[in-house]
Amino acid sequence: MTFVPANQGIEKLKPYQPGKPVSELERELGITNIVKLASNENPLGCSDQVKKAVAAELAEIGRYPDGGGFILKDQIQAQFGFGHQQITLGNGSNDLLEIFARAFVSEKDSVVYSQHAFAVYGLVTQAINAEALEVPAKGFAHDLDAMAAAVQANTKLIFIANPNNPTGTWFEEAEFDAFMQKVPAHVIVVLDEAYVEYYPENFNSLKFLAQYPNLIVSRTLSKCYGLAALRVGFALASVEVTDFLNRIRQPFNVNHLAMVAAVAALKDEAFIEKSRAVNKAGMAQLQAGLEQLGLSYVPSRANFILVDIQADPAQTFNDLLKQGVIVRPVGIASHLRVSIGTEAENAKFLAALAEVLALEVQA
């Protein structure tokens, strides 16, 4: 076969490693009753309102979706107060992250992001063959001062996550505002808020949009809203920025059932409140359980927690698989990331972890 070279950036690209699906582990080990705490999904699944709304629209599968996403944009407008011209829809927010980079970054430009940030920032930068300026984290958190200082003449975009995945760390409004003041107005700042619904009292990003036309706020329906399988995200930004994003967005990137589901999910505030409460209780359960095992963790404002297992992550990950528990190694020495599950799932994880690390509950 003739060798066909790929684009330079893509030749060096190592693809994203998703969390291991339950069905794959079932096939490999022939076991059932598996607990998956690997992809920060909602352990409650999705709202019943979503199921009803999707079921009512099944007959529409034969038609193309509305490429303009009218019903979903209307719901977003009603809830968040930004008009259709400030909304970009994505096939999950991963799709949006790629759209942001493709819209604003060319080869020879640079992109700033933090060490220990969401892996996709590096991937979309690499795919364009742009320069990655990875700024060392402060502890496990973004060092916003250092990130602003890292901006070069060729920097076009900065990715930041609040809270961050996989560390769960966060920053406050004043810190963010000070950062935005330092970033030149021609540099796009992507504020990725995939987990913002879990602790919404901490940060109101939307008020910054009017002040900073170079800011993009990115949200997803995959986490607290429970629509991970359907792939829906949205971005809010200035009219000017949104226009560029929508020029390269695939016209049917969000399918009809996903949009219908997203509208129902956004409307069901009771489900979000319940999900938030389950997450808070689960976070407390895991923190207490880890402390009893003598393990430390990184304080988190998301729906997962980064645990210092004081052991080899790959080995412990594999040992936990044999116990029917899927977690996530995230490339941080001696740490594993665990999503917050239901009470029973969290209990199973804690018991399995104690077993594979041969730890005893301390009095």
Ligand code: PMP
């Ligand atoms: N941003 C962050 C910080 C994430 O953790 C994730 C999911 N792992 C995403 C974006 C992408 O999620 P989705 O494509 O499902 O919206």
